[in-house]
Amino acid sequence: MGIGTDTPTSFFEIATGSSTIRLRNNPTAGFTTTTAEWIGTGLYQPQMTFNAANDLSTKWTIGMNGLGGFKIGSVNGDVLSLTPGGNARFGTNLFPSTVDVNGTLKLVDGTEGAGKVLTSDANGNASWQASSVKANFAATHYGQPAFILVPNVEYTADLANIRYANNMTYSGGVITIQVDGIYHFDFLASFAFGYTNTQQLEVKILKDGGLYSQEFERALSLDMQLSAGQTVEFTMRQHTGSDVQLGAYSRISGHKVD
Helix, strand or coil: CEECCCCCCCCCEECCCCCCEEEECCCCCCCCCCCEEEECCCCCCCEEEEEECCEEEEEEEEEECCCCCEEEEECCEEEEEECCCCCEEECCCCCCCCEEECCCCCCCCCCCCCCCEEEECCCCCEEEECCCCCCEEEEECCCCCCCEECCCCCEECCCCEEEEEECEEEECCEEEECCCEEEEEEEECCECCCCCCCCCEEEEEEECCEEEEEEECCCEEEEEEECCCCEEEEEEEECCCCCEEECCCCEEEEEECC
16 A cells, blocks of 8 residues: 555555654644654653564563653563663663663673673773782681580581671681682681690581591691682581580681782
């Protein structure tokens, strides 16, 4: 079918003598020399709606956002919205900054890697780089409730009293590494005041759940190469005698060497 032409070249064709095709619900709108227009006013901002087989769950809209800008939306809300001033928003109704994202952000450019931070060069070009912040961690048993060591039972040293933690997460006596590198760890498990040192005390440092180092009756101190996401666990066991109480000054600490 042709409008303005007797020889349409497609199923539906509109041929005009000017450069404007206009669809509007406001007959008093002024004329502009755009190629195509869809004009609306007030609450009836012009939008185009697309449904997949009349399935409203996949409905998309394209058009004005009510703020004089442009938007692409779905049934879950605006996916992308732009203001006339050039601000953009993704998944949010606010424009607190030039670009605002309500959700996660992913940048894959070949520089990405576990534990890296997003930074920029002198020209503002963003890339992922290794963190320059030193990772460190310390926790003690000081001030915590009494912890009883039953003979021949292995316990995770969940000392809980965290002094500081930076670029390492600590939960249930297990440290999770956030940045690749060489790390130094110190671990001391002692008996409470009043217990004799006749019991044999064993301490271990486990890497990803497997034994990395173990000592008897003294503290551990060692370096290890770790990658982001790997875990370090500290365990203790006393092998002879009766139940004993963990010493208040038992402690674990660690820091990134390189």
